[in-house]
Amino acid sequence: MSESFINEAKQKFTTDLVFRAEDVPMRCDPPAEELEQTLHGLMQLNGYIIKSLEEIAGRGANAVTYRAGKKFGHEVAKYFEKKSDVEDALRELSYILHGQYTFEPWKPSDRDEYIVEENGSTFIYLVFHDCIVRQSCRRIGQEQGGPLCQTLCGYVVGAVEEITGRRGKLEIIHTGPNACLKKLILK
Amino acid sequence: MIEIRVDEEACNGCGLCVKDCPMGVFELKSSVSSPVHPENCMGCLSCHEICPAQALEHRGVVPCRRMYVSMKVCRMLNRVI
Amino acid sequence: MKIAIEELAGCSGCTIAVLDLHEMILDVIEQAEIVYSPVIMDVKEPPEGIDIAFVTGAVRNAENEERLKTIRARANTLVALGTCAVYGGISGLSMLSSREDLFNYVYREVDTVPPDGTIPTDVPPFLYRAFAVGDKVKVDYFIPGCPPKENRLRQILPAMMAGDRVSLSRKSVCSECDRIMGPIENWTLKRRFEGEPDREYCLLGQGYLCLGPVTFCGCEAACPAKNVPCHGCNGPSLDILREPCRDIFNMTVRRISDLTDRPEKEVAAELYDVAHTMYPFTMGSQVMEDKEISKIRELIKEGNR
Structure with a gap:
């Protein structure tokens, strides 16, 4: 016969801890199991939110997530240096995105230059290695390239606009398990 | 430079990597896949995922973080013989 | 010892x-x-x-x-x-x-x-x-x-x-199978007793439900070598074990869809008795059930009603 849940809970949550407002949080190095619970829980939560958003808003889901990403990008990039040269701007971007979305420049083997000027726009292919969005999609079984990926597109475009002052667009060329190919176009 | 190796014994010539690669790296040669344009590979490893026999090996590809794999599963993966 | x-x-x-x-x-x-x-x-x-x-x-x-x-x-x-x-x-x-x-x-x-x-x-x-x-x-x-x-x-x-280490293959049954992919036309799902499989070509391509691509190796593809489609008794291949977005059912559907160029919904509609054809060896595993896309939880709920 197991004890009643209420009794067990009341015993478990009894504590003599002295709680001062200025002492919080009690520890600065949470164990990996706890971090993982929070991380995976967040990924799942995000995933279900996006699934439901897609069901209700349809194509509008992409617009919502893009806008969210763009706001984030503008906010984060506000304190970084302003650069007008594309390569310098990419370096600033790599500082901003580092750890969450690491990327590297890429070019097809038959071209000489990474940065291409065409019809007044500048474009460069970027290969994204680490990506929080890809990890979230894979955690909940969503296909890559959906609304969640638009948050990254918005994030990069917003950050690049703050740094260079130029309007931009990030197109998804191919999504993969280990890297995704995107094309950054600056007007 | 990315080097790609195909395990010829494992490969069964299904041609899925040929169809799937966005850069057209592979071609089927007498029922075995062959990487004819490894210089175009961008390391997405979609071919790894689509190969039913896990016959592909890439050298020089930067691995991405995969924290969506829980520690419990990760430990199990390392211990399967 | x-x-x-x-x-x-x-x-x-x-x-x-x-x-x-x-x-x-x-x-x-x-x-x-x-x-x-x-x-x-x-x-x-x-x-x-x-x-x-x-x-x-x-x-x-x-x-x-x-x-x-x-x-x-x-x-x-x-x-x-x-x-x-x-x-x-x-x-x-x-x-x-x-x-x-x-x-x-x-x-x-x-x-x-x-x-x-x-x-x-x-x-x-x-x-x-x-x-x-x-x-x-x-x-x-x-x-x-x-x-x-x-x-x-x-x-x-x-x-x-x-106390020695061994280095054995950890790929899927397909890597051990000696069949090659044959021509695929007019794919429909065949039960094991229908027709006689061609010994040379891939069983999945011929329409049989062979779980070779989603099964861990170790058996030297013993069943396909005797013209019997793989039943997955070695458990899931490591890529399925690893990825929360992959499980035996959705990967089998995806493989068939990739090989035959048929939409995944059509392929899934032809599959039957998913509990016994896809999950007979993995039902008790919390790791396999924990995937959001796994059908195990709904199958158990249905069965227990």
Whole structure:
């Protein structure tokens, strides 16, 4: 016969801890199991939110997530240096995105230059290695390239606009398990 | 430079990597896949995922973080013989 | 060196698989003493100080759980041997029916029951679900297989006793299969008894439900070599075990869809009896069920209604 849940809970949550407002949080190095619970829980939560958003808003889901990403990008990039040269701007971007979305420049083997000027726009292919969005999609079984990926597109475009002052667009060329190919176009 | 190796014994010539690669790296040669344009590979490893026999090996590809794999599963993966 | 082979909720086939080392067992018992194995020797309790304990069978009732905890405490290294221990296996299939239905059927409806049809109450109670061994205790090694095949065990067991490392293939059954992909036209799903498979070409491409691409290797594709489509008894391939977005059902659908260029919905509509064709060996495993896209939870819910 197991004890009643209420009794067990009341015993478990009894504590003599002295709680001062200025002492919080009690520890600065949470164990990996706890971090993982929070991380995976967040990924799942995000995933279900996006699934439901897609069901209700349809194509509008992409617009919502893009806008969210763009706001984030503008906010984060506000304190970084302003650069007008594309390569310098990419370096600033790599500082901003580092750890969450690491990327590297890429070019097809038959071209000489990474940065291409065409019809007044500048474009460069970027290969994204680490990506929080890809990890979230894979955690909940969503296909890559959906609304969640638009948050990254918005994030990069917003950050690049703050740094260079130029309007931009990030197109998804191919999504993969280990890297995704995107094309950054600056007007 | 990315080097790609195909395990010829494992490969069964299904041609899925040929169809799937966005850069057209592979071609089927007498029922075995062959990487004819490894210089175009961008390391997405979609071919790894689509190969039913896990016959592909890439050298020089930067691995991405995969924290969506829980520690419990990760430990199990390392211990399967 | 002391080794033990514990039997939980299993058919004892995995203990016999160890005996299937044939003459090599003589070398094994020269190096190691089997101190406890209920299937093959009459020792009632595992002693202390076991070096390697092989645990076979899944955890289905309270006795299995208790024995598992006992042997984990008394053994240095615990190896989950066989698909039941690693993934829940066939013992896990019992989750498809409710406890009442199961007990009713076994003790009242089968032909050989005694006429009074009493359901015994003095036996260890069922746990609320089946578990793989790894879901309950820390496991040091996993050797899947139903049972693990001789050739693979011959490479693993002596090395394990000697403390050596082995480097074996960890790919899927397709990598061991000698078939090549044949021409694929007018694909429809064929049952095993329909037509006769062409020995040279891939069974999946011919329309048979071969789980080779989604199954872990180790059997040298024994069934496809004899014209029988793979049933997945070695458990899922490592890419399926790893990725939360992949499981046996959705990967089989995806592979067929990729090969035949048919939309995934059409392919999924042709599949039948998913519980028994796709998940018969992985129902008890919490790792396999924890995936958002896994159908195991709904199948169990349906079955228990």
